Amino acid sequence: MLRSLVGSEMCIRDSSNHSGFMNDIKPIFYINDQLCRNAYSCVRVCPVNAIEVRAQKEHPTIVNERCIGCGLCFIECSPRAVEFRDSKEEVKKLLASERKTAALVAPSIASEFEDITDYRKFASMLKALGFEYVHEDSFGVDLIASQYANLFEEAEGKYFITANCPVIVKLIEKYHPGLVTNLAPLVSPMIATAMVVKELYGDDVAVVFIGPCIDNKDEAMNHRGGKLVDQVLTFIELRQLFEEFDIQEKKVRMDDFDPPYGYWGALYPLPAGILQAAGIKRDIAVSGVITAAGREDVFEGINDFENYIDTIHHHFNLFFCPGCLLGPGMETHNERFKRRALVRLYTEKRVGMLDKERWEKDMKRWSKLDFSRDFHPNDQRIPEPPEEAIAEVMKFIGRENMNDTLDCGACGYKSCRQFASTVAKGLAVPEMCHTYNLRNKQEYIETLRQTNRKLAETKKALKESEELAMREKEMAQSTSDMMNNMLEKLPSGVVIVDNNLKVLHSNLSFVNILGEDAKAISEIIPGLVGADLKTLLPFNVYNMFSYVLKEDEPVVSKDIHYEDSMLNVSIFPIKKNRMCGAIIRDLYSPEVQGEEVINRLSDVIDKNLEMVQKIGFLLGEGASETEQMLNSIIESYKKKSLIRKEPR
Secondary structure, three states: HHHHHHHHHHHOOOOOOOOOOHHHOOOOOEEEOOOOOOOOOOHHHHOOOEEEEOOOOOOOOOOOOOOOOOOOOHHHHHOOOEEEEHHHHHHHHHHHHHOOOOEOOOOHHHHOOOOOOOHHHHHHHHHOOOOOOEEHHHHHHHHHHHHHHHHHHHHHOOOOOOOOHHHHHHHHHOOHHHHHHHHEEEEOOOHHHHHHHHHOOOOOOOOEEEEEEOOHHHHHHHOOHHOOOOEEEEEHHHHHHHOOOOHHHHHHHOOOOOOOOOOOOHOOOOOOHHHHOOOOOOOOOHOOEEEOOHHHHHHHHHHHHHHHHHHOOOOOEOOOOOOOOOOOOOOOOHHHHHEEEEEEHHHHHHOOOOHHHHHHHHHHOOOOOOOOOOOOOOOOOOOOOOHHHHHHHHHHOOOOOOOOOOOOOOOOOOOOOOHHHHHOOOOOOOOHOOOOOOOOOOHHHHHHHHHHHHHHHHHHHHHHHHHHHHHHHHHHHHHHHHHHHHHHHHHEEEEEOOOEEEEEEOHHHHHHHOHHHHHHHHOOOOHOOEEHHHHOOOOOHHHHHHHHHHOOOOOOEEEEEEOOEEEEEEEEEEEEOEEEEEEEEEOOOOHOOOOOHHHHHEEEEEEHHHHHHHHHHHHHHHOOOOHHHEEEEEHHHHHHHHHHHOOO
């Protein structure tokens, strides 16, 4: 079904490497910074301090090397900022390819898919999704259970810890490396079932395990480089695929899992299920095996095994979760006893329909496979910091006396000392301490009060300053308007341009000098503001403007032929490399041709100069750019007047 739904673009096949894990660089768990609200619930619940909170980072970070894959952070994070490595796309590629694909289903389906009324419909739904083969993992449980029975019987004074739970394996390898040799050297039921499937259909068949444990993804990747189990889907992901492709129980016919079928291995989701499958009695006085499930019991069990095994004299069967019916890869994580009942009812139904004689033949056949496994220490323990460092942190959070602790647990740690030790290790920050934050808040409030008093004292002064600034602004605007009016009345053309030679301002005389085309443009764009100078003046004049802007040097009194006129052009910088202005006179105009008129104009400029300078003095350094431009114009006129008065 999936091949037809996904399309040809998903038909990807790598002949050199069948494992999608090999190209997957994402860690098993990671934090989505966009969703994280810094509530630190993940930090508090992490049993091995694998989540760092550093001052220089905005959000917590999961340290993959230290992570054991338990998924407690994923379960606890209410905004769902903690995410896990998603395998749906890789599985869709496998199902859309030409490669045959087998599904291995954990027996805990009974506790997760309560809404599916018949397991035969469930098997059919998986085949509708695109799986050629669908196997239940319970047969692999039976195989490994028989191996455990033999191992415990032949232990000869050595005691083992079961290695079915990948979280337990990581926990021991990373934080109890001295117990690695006590891990039972056997593969998990998932791996055992995959080995059988490969023997049945050949190495080219793709294997996808479906179960409640997220850390199975890492287990599959680490075993033979992911070549035995290609991908792992959680029950969460499987539900999403069913929904995506609209696969429902009511739309499929009954089918069944493919053989070989499991026996009491269907009880595996229960903490002691594998022992029951092995025929090992649950009575501790008889069996010689202690079962511990759940975080607290597991840590206590490992500690006691490590320190008191010579007194205990029992093997340990450990599961980090309260059985495989409450794994992090399930939709919900409650109703434990109801789920146990569902598993037992499902097992009874399966066992009642089992051909026991055929099962015994299958067990005899497949028990010959090599189920051995090696483990490797990966010590991630961080040495305890020196007492001085812990004491410094304690003092910083307001616990100068090491014995004066609240141990409120709000930070997520058992004691103030443990929290201070974690901070000293660089895995937490003081801000996670509730009382430290309260003290800082009180100090901050007092600082705000003092600041408010100072603000109140300066409020009046600020108001007065604002009023003064407003008056000065109004005066400056008035003066600017007056100066602009004066500029408009000058007989010479005046233009100011920016560094792109775009017109910032021009007067009417400039427009008149340019002629009718410029007049037409100015009717649409007053003052030609924004017009490109190269479209208004000839190249030689335009080039002079570029020179002034680049060199920051004026060009004074250049005579330029322009159409039927002779223009006298003076260009001067206003702001280096940013702004320049020009005065342009039409030498053929009557007022310019008459020397007497020129003299009178010079006298007028000289008289007006004094007034303009006084205005500029009143404005001070805050005068507008128009004032600067006018002063430049006045200076230019002054120079021209002096030049004309000198005898030639």
